[in-house]
Structure formats: C-alpha cells, structure tokens
Amino acid sequence: MVWSTWGTPEELTRYEEFNDEFMKRHPDITVKLQPVASYSDYHSKMLAQLSSNTAPDVFYIGDDKLGQFVSSNRLMPLTDLMNSSASDTKPDDFFPSLFGAAEVDGEIYAAPNDVNSDALWYDKVALAAAGITEDPATLAAEGQWTTAKFLEMNDKLAEAGLTGTMFWNYWATHYGWISSQGGEAYNDAGDFVGNTDKTTVEAVDTLGNYFQDKKFVVADTLPEGAGADSVFVTHKSGFFAQGRYTIGTLKSAGVEADYDIVDWPTPDGVAAPTGVAASYLAINGKTKAKDAAFTFWTEFLSADGQKFRLTGGGNAVPSIKGADEVVLEDNYPAHAQTFLDMRDVGFANYPTEAAVPALSTDISDLFLGLYEGKSTAQDTLDEVAALVESKTGK
Numbered sequence: 001m002v003w004s005t006w007g008t009p010e011e012l013t014r015y016e017e018f019n020d021e022f023m024k025r026h027p028d029i030t031v032k033l034q035p036v037a038s039y040s041d042y043h044s045k046m047l048a049q050l051s052s053n054t055a056p057d058v059f060y061i062g063d064d065k066l067g068q069f070v071s072s073n074r075l076m077p078l079t080d081l082m083n084s085s086a087s088d089t090k091p092d093d094f095f096p097s098l099f100g101a102a103e104v105d106g107e108i109y110a111a112p113n114d115v116n117s118d119a120l121w122y123d124k125v126a127l128a129a130a131g132i133t134e135d136p137a138t139l140a141a142e143g144q145w146t147t148a149k150f151l152e153m154n155d156k157l158a159e160a161g162l163t164g165t166m167f168w169n170y171w172a173t174h175y176g177w178i179s180s181q182g183g184e185a186y187n188d189a190g191d192f193v194g195n196t197d198k199t200t201v202e203a204v205d206t207l208g209n210y211f212q213d214k215k216f217v218v219a220d221t222l223p224e225g226a227g228a229d230s231v232f233v234t235h236k237s238g239f240f241a242q243g244r245y246t247i248g249t250l251k252s253a254g255v256e257a258d259y260d261i262v263d264w265p266t267p268d269g270v271a272a273p274t275g276v277a278a279s280y281l282a283i284n285g286k287t288k289a290k291d292a293a294f295t296f297w298t299e300f301l302s303a304d305g306q307k308f309r310l311t312g313g314g315n316a317v318p319s320i321k322g323a324d325e326v327v328l329e330d331n332y333p334a335h336a337q338t339f340l341d342m343r344d345v346g347f348a349n350y351p352t353e354a355a356v357p358a359l360s361t362d363i364s365d366l367f368l369g370l371y372e373g374k375s376t377a378q379d380t381l382d383e384v385a386a387l388v389e390s391k392t393g394k
Contacts, residue, residue, distance in 0.1 A: 001292045004034040005060035005279075006042045014309055021308065022299060029292045043069075050074040050284065057287040058297055061110060061280045063348060064171070067101040067355030069282065075109040076283040081294050082108060088302035093320050097273075100348030101355055102280055110282035111301050112319035114310060116243025117276050117342035118172050119261040120165070121333075125235040127153065130160035132238075136262040137335045143269045147181060150265035151206075153238060154215045163237035164215035166228045171349050171360045172275025173241065174367050177207050179347070180264040180272045190352040192388040195381035204370070204377040211371035218371055243277060244339055245315040247332065260333045263342050276346035278319065317343050356391045363387065 007015065012035050019031045034056055036042040043065040049055035050072065061069050069075055082091050094111060102110040122136050132153050139145040154164030167173045175185050183200030187193045194200040210216040217237070219228035232240045233253035240246070241264075250256040266272045281301060287293045299305050303322035310316055310326040317327055317339050327336050353360045363384050370380040388394060 001029060001058065001287075001289045001296055002032045002034050002056040003058035003296065004036060004046065004056040006036050006039045011315070018300065018305070018308055022296060025299075026292075026295060029295065031296060047072065053286055055284050055286075057284050057289050057293040058300075059282060059284070060113065061282055063100065063278045063280065063354060064360045065354070065357070066110065066280055066349075067351060067353075068357050070101060070104060070109045071355055074285050076285045076287070076290075076293075078108045078111070078283065078297075079106070082111075082298070086291075086294065086298070088298045088304075089320065093303075093322070095319065095321075095343060097345075097347050098276060098278055098319055098343075100278070101351035102282075104351075110280035112278040112348075113281050113301060114306055114316035115276045115278045115319045115343055115346075116245065116316050117339050117346055118168075118176060118241045118243060118274065119338055119342060120264060121232070121240045121242055121246050121259055121261050123232065123235055123238055123240075123259055125258045126157065126162055126238045129235070130156040130162060130238065132156055135260075137260050137338070140262050140269075140271075140335075140338075145262060145265050146269045147206075147265045147267050151210070154210060157238040158213070158215045163217050163231060164210070165239035165241065166217045166219045166222075166231065166237050167241045168219050169221075169364045169368055169371070171353060171364065172277055174204070174207070174364070175347075175350070176241075176264060176274035178203050180266050180274055181206075182267060182272070186350050186352055189394075190350070190392075191394045192352070192385045195378065195385040201377055201381060204381060208370040208373075208375075208377050208380070212373045216371075218368065221368075243315075244317055244327070248315065256332065261335050261338050263338055271341065271345065273345045273347050274342060276343055276348060278348055319343075352388065352392055352394060359388070359391050 015033055019033055022031055036045055046055060046059055082089055098112045098115060102108060136145060157164045178185050178200050181203035183203045184197050185194040222228055229249050231237050233255050250259055263271050264274050281297055283293050283297055303320050306318045306320055306323045307326050318324060324340055327339055366380055366383050369375040
C-alpha cells in the first residue's frame with residue numbers, strides 16, 4: 001500500500017516511524033511513503049495521478065484544495081467504513097466542525113489528520129517594552145480580553161517602534177477576524193453575505209486600517225532574511241497569529257519562556273469561533289488494496305495514531321477526541337489549553353471556497369489589496385462577493 005503527503009524532513013521522519021510501527025502490527029501489509037517535496041506541486045500531481053489511475057492508495061489533501069478532490073468523484077466514500085467494526089475512527093469521534101468540505105450530503109470523503117488553531121502568540125518582552133503591564137491570557141481568563149484592549153496594545157506597540165501583530169494572509173485570518181468580531185462571511189446556505197452585513201464591513205474596515213497603519217503586518221510579505229519568525233523571536237513584535245508549530249521556532253531560538261498564547265479578542269470578551277487550519281486524509285476510490293488502505297487510514301487518524309505522530313513534536317493539535325494529552329504534556333505554553341478550546345469552537349475553511357480551485361487564494365489577494373491601502377473594506381467585500389458568485393453561482 002502506497003500513501004503520499006508533503007511535509008518537513010522532521011514530519012516525514014515521524015511518518016516513516018509510524019509506517020514501521022504499523023507494519024509491526026500488520027506484518028501482512030507493506031506500507032510505502034511517497035512524499036512530494038512541494039505543497040504547491042502536490043495537489044496538481046495527485047489530481048493528475050487520479051485521472052490516470054496511478055494515484056497512491058491513501059493521500060493527504062490541504063484544506064484549500066479539499067473540495068475539488070471531493071467533487072472529482074475519485075475519493076472513496078467513508079461513512080459506512082467509519083461506522084464498521086473495522087474502524088478505530090467513528091464519525092462522532094471527530095470534532096464535527098472540522099470536516100468542512102470533506103462531508104457532502106451526509107457522506108464523508110476524508111477526515112482531518114490533525115489541526116492547528118491560529119492562536120495569538122504574544123511576546124511578554126515586547127509587551128513590557130511597550131509599557132503594557134496587563135497579561136492577555138489573564139485578561140481572557142477574566143472575560144476582559146476585548147477587541148478594544150487588543151487594539152490598545154497594538155497602538156502602544158506601534159508607539160514603541162514595534163510591530164503590533166503579524167498575520168498570515170489566508171482564509172483563517174480574514175474570516176477568523178470577521179467571526180471574532182461578531183460578523184458573518186457566509187450564511188448557512190454557503191452564500192457570501194459579508195458585503196451586506198454592517199458588522200462585517202465595520203470589522204473588516206478596522207482590520208484594513210490597522211494593516212494600512214502598519215500596526216498589523218502581513219507575514220507573507222516580509223523580506224527574506226527578516227521573516228516573521230525572525231521578527232518574533234527577536235522581540236520586535238507583540239503578537240503573531242500562528243499554530244502550535246510555533247513551539248519549535250521558539251525553542252530553537254531558546255526564548256520560549258518569554259511567550260504564551262491567547263485566543264482572539266472579541267467586542268465583549270466572550271470567546272468566539274475562529275479559523276482552524278487542517279489537512280485531510282483520503283482513500284483513492286480505485287485502490288486495489290481497499291482493506292489495507294482503510295486499516296492504515298483509520299489507525300493513522302485514530303487517537304493512538306495522532307498521539308504517536310504529535311507527541312514530542314509540538315506541531316499540531318489532535319482532530320479526534322481522546323488525544324488531547326499531547327497538547328498539555330509539557331505544560332507549554334502556559335495556556336496550552338487555549339489551543340484545544342479554540343479547536344472545540346473553531347471552524348474549517350468554508351466548503352463554498354474549498355470546492356473551487358484557487359478561490360481562497362484569489363480572495364486572499366483581494367484582502368491583500370485592502371491591507372496595502374488599494375481598496376476600502378466595502379469595495380473589498382463587494383469584490384469578494386462578485387468573485388464567489390462568478391466562480392460558484394452563489
């Protein structure tokens with residue numbers, strides 16, 4: 001049985017270790033990992049291989065590409081298998097909001113491997129340098145982590161000559177901000193409605209203003225050699241919206257004691273859903289090794305499988321119930337529970353976007369125009385609505 005994914009050298013090493021353990025449990029199954037180095041090349045290669053019937057038996061899919069794989073009708077339907085006696089991963093074992101575009105009309109075509117809630121990492125040294133004495137996580141615990149307080153801290157960081165907050169420009173950033181501020185991007189029918197919702201327009205206007213004032217920074221556009229990780233570990237930014245993988249960056253720099261995490265602020269201090277990044281595992285609908293492929297698939301995704309892959313690595317959060325101990329095992333960061341709380345209420349990429357190739361990327365380009373002062377909030381949202389309608393008919 002062959003499976004494929006992308007990944008860092010460290011992640012691929014862990015996958016090979018999983019293969020070895022799997023084959024010890026199942027000596028009748030031989031597993032081979034077929035990695036693809038580049039994420040940008042990965043999905044087009046998988047789609048081409050599916051079309052030519054040469055695709056791996058099991059393979060990863062990114063959350064921005066998932067919908068087009070599901071709509072290709074090349075993936076194995078999994079709901080009955082997941083509910084069978086051969087399964088270690090029942091549908092209810094997963095956090096339901098994380099299936100996203102993997103579930104269509106009640107049928108599941110893939111499941112999340114693990115996830116990453118984009119928490120707000122904060123640098124206590126940078127906050128102190130800006131004269132900020134309040135601790136964001138403490139404020140959150142007291143129900144006082146408000147948007148006004150967060151923006152006030154960003155104002156002070158800017159006055160001190162520091163970057164306020166760094167965000168990656170992708171769906172979880174703009175939709176996470178909209179949701180945390182009480183707005184709505186898509187309605188339950190999958191229609192983009194953000195441009196007609198006053199709260200959303202106001203939230204995006206605030207977001208754009210802070211980017212245009214350079215208190216918020218687009219991490220993607222920072223120059224090579226002075227990237228976001230470098231800025232953050234050298235105490236030049238107060239906040240950085242990232243996943244659990246930031247632990248590795250901070251520990252490599254030897255500065256982990258200076259950092260903690262908090263969820264995204266809201267107008268009233270009550271936590272709200274934000275975006276949860278994910279990758280998914282699917283089975284080739286034409287695999288000739290159906291039983292072996294499903295055995296591998298379900299064990300890879302199971303609580304024990306996720307513990308094996310995530311223990312000690314610190315790079316993600318389990319997508320399944322029963323494995324949360326890997327996030328809390330080292331008591332780092334101090335408020336690691338926040339990762340789990342954000343996952344429990346968070347949301348995956350909207351199925352409307354995930355179903356159309358490059359739609360999420362094209363929408364992020366429109367938001368980049370706002371951040372760079374080339375567009376207003378209303379115009380940006382109107383352009384997003386028009387683009388979504390042109391691509392999806394919604």
